[in-house]
Amino acid sequence: MPLSDLRLLRERRAKMISTWHRFWRLDSGERLAVVDAAFWLCATWIAMRVLGFRRWKNALSGFVPTLPAASIPSNISPSNAGDLLSQARATARSHSVAARHLLIRTNCLEQSTALWFVLRRRGIAAKIRFGARKQAERLEAHAWVECMNVALDEDQGVHVHFRPFEGAAVMESLPD
Numbered sequence: 001m002p003l004s005d006l007r008l009l010r011e012r013r014a015k016m017i018s019t020w021h022r023f024w025r026l027d028s029g030e031r032l033a034v035v036d037a038a039f040w041l042c043a044t045w046i047a048m049r050v051l052g053f054r055r056w057k058n059a060l061s062g063f064v065p066t067l068p069a070a071s072i073p074s075n076i077s078p079s080n081a082g083d084l085l086s087q088a089r090a091t092a093r094s095h096s097v098a099a100r101h102l103l104i105r106t107n108c109l110e111q112s113t114a115l116w117f118v119l120r121r122r123g124i125a126a127k128i129r130f131g132a133r134k135q136a137e138r139l140e141a142h143a144w145v146e147c148m149n150v151a152l153d154e155d156q157g158v159h160v161h162f163r164p165f166e167g168a169a170v171m172e173s174l175p176d
Contacts, residue, residue, distance in 0.1 A: 019101060033091065037098035040114040041106050048110055060117045085148055088124050091115065092145070092152035112143040119147065126152070 023031065047056040095115045099106050106114075112128050119126040126147040133140050145152045 030094070033094035034098050036118065037095040037114070038102060040118055041095065041098055041102060041111065042104065044110045044114040045104055045106050053109065053113070057113060064120045081148060084124055085150060087122070088119055088126065088147040088152055091119055091122065109143040112145045115145045115152065119145070
């Protein structure tokens with residue numbers, strides 16, 4: 001085996017060990033959130049290939065109660081709204097971490113669908129948003145999750161480069 005291949009294997013091994021050390025340094029609640037996110041990301045990756053988006057979304061909708069609209073509810077205090085948004089952001093971070101370290105590569109629609117479901121299961125209203133842009137004669141699409149009109153799973157603000165669809169393209173957290 002060439003020396004460069006051995007060096008690459010050592011680097012990968014060191015990176016994997018470092019990742020596991022960081023994972024075990026998380027508190028038990030954070031570890032559980034990452035494992036939960038990884039499960040739903042994998043389940044969504046498989047289900048999207050077998051069932052498609054619409055049927056998978058409808059199946060997930062049957063597992064959780066109906067929630068109010070995804071904007072700030074009128075009966076919630078500003079401090080509680082901030083707590084809900086903080087919980088939603090923490091959940092989104094767990095999903096982002098899990099997605100980066102899975103053996104499979106999930107796309108934005110799969111990541112958004114899994115995050116949307118987990119938030120809804122935790123009683124946090126959210127919606128999946130879709131947007132598009134034209135880039136070098138190609139039409140590109142993107143999906144992201146919003147809670148209280150804040151994009152959650154957007155580490156580098158990718159969604160700002162996409163024009164959001166309105167109306168039927170917004171997947172509210174209400175069942176069809």
